[in-house]
Amino acid sequence: MNESSERFHTPVLVEPVLQFLLAAKGQILVDATLGDGGHTAALLTKGGAELRVIGIDADGEALARAQARLRKEGERFQAVQGNFRALLSLLGSLGVTKVDGILADLGVSSRQIDRPERGFSYLADGPLDMRMNPNLPHTAAGLLATLEQEELKKIFREYGEEKLAGRIARAIVQHRTQRALLSTNDLRQIVQSVVKGPHQIKSLARIFQALRIAVNDELGALSEFLQSALAALRPGGRLVVISYHSLEDRLVKQFFKKEEKGCTCPPEFPACVCGKPSQLTILTKKPLVPGPEEIAANSRARSARLRAAKKLGA
Ligand SMILES: C[S@@+](CC[C@H](N)C(=O)[O-])C[C@H]1O[C@@H](n2cnc3c(N)ncnc32)[C@H](O)[C@@H]1O
CATH class of the missing domain: 3.40.50.150 (Vaccinia Virus protein VP39)
Incomplete structure (x- = not known):
């Protein structure tokens, strides 16, 4: 092009x-x-x-x-x-x-949002990266694998103003005991398993944005x-x-x-x-x-x- x-x-x-x-x-x-x-x-x-x-x-x-x-x-x-x-x-x-x-x-x-390989968007499947600069130490997948449930809840509540922050954080922690979250689809499915109905899209946007804010400080x-x-x-x-x-x-x-x-x-x-x-x-x-x-x-x-x-x- x-x-x-x-x-x-x-x-x-x-x-x-x-x-x-x-x-x-x-x-x-x-x-x-x-x-x-x-x-x-x-x-x-x-x-x-x-x-x-x-x-x-x-x-x-x-x-x-x-x-x-x-x-x-x-x-x-x-x-x-x-x-x-x-x-x-x-x-x-x-x-x-x-x-x-x-x-x-x-x-x-x-x-950046439109490129699935950057992992910023829930609209297309890609790696859960979200780093603006690839030299940053932690990807979104890294944070989801290592942060305590309370820390995840805080990120979703404070940066995402997400009402169901606690339940989403709990679902992530439960999921990762079985299998790591590696892709945007993995995270999307977890959010969708917790948030039902018309709020689902807004919650997805809030959770992805909150995680991006945390990854990039x-x-x-x-x-x-x-x-x-x-x-x-x-x-x-x-x-x-x-x-x-x-x-x-x-x-x-x-x-x-x-x-x-x-x-x-x-x-x-x-x-x-x-x-x-x-x-x-x-x-x-x-x-x-x-x-x-x-x-x-x-x-x-x-x-x-x-x-x-x-x-x-x-
Ligand atoms: C909304 S876009 C800017 C678009 C730009 N004004 C234009 O007209 O094309 C934000 C840009 O800022 C960069 N960015 C965000 N936070 C940054 C930071 N802390 N330091 C340097 N660049 C940053 C992102 O990588 C992205 O390319």
Whole structure:
């Protein structure tokens, strides 16, 4: 398949991403979740000739494909493989210390979900892998084989908000005493043996997503990324985060609020003694969400929430 006939991941909320990130001139931007390079391609098309984008992805396959797609941009685009939690050292490896804007479009791309061999989806049979980066230590099968029942329940309850988390965890532990769970079909069958009726599909989606979040330590990575992104931004620089899960969105919202407030003194103190300055101004009082047209054209956009903030300072 050549590049023009290939189907790329459809980037979401492109207009606000462009508006927030192209606000300054002659800039270096970071696309911390390059994926198929959809947002980066739009930024490079709409940005000035001086604009340079550094693309990061944990998934080497995604990175190689985006590099091929964006080769025509020459020196305006650079790619580096790694987890965005190590943002500062990844930028350092390119000799970059400060940037003007950073985008994170969290989660997995349609391409990753659509490839059964990556194990992200219950819709097709494949190995229970779910690692964004194949060098990560634990696959989903590994977690299902080794975690205690209570730990599995916690993952399904906290990351998946699944009501039947306990019963699903118990069924997994019972199953694995007879036979290891190795394929997405193995997990699908167990979930379907516990959850009956109209909720089955939602539970499958929740359990698969919860396991993916655990395999890739997605919330831990996001927390470290937010802190590093703040350190990497120049004053006036913008941070834009698109999340698809309520826990991710909450982390972003709380981080923005904390850094906008600055002072961490208890409310009963008459005056600030900590001296911690405000570091961000929130640009989206409420998260931006896709309109009905975008959702009709791209159903994967339906849970997207975009939050943006500007770094303060001289
Ligand atoms: C939703 S897709 C991004 C799609 C992209 N905006 C586009 O327009 O094609 C998310 C991408 O981020 C990558 N990713 C997720 N978490 C990551 C992390 N912690 N570090 C680096 N890359 C990550 C995934 O491998 C995936 O390719």
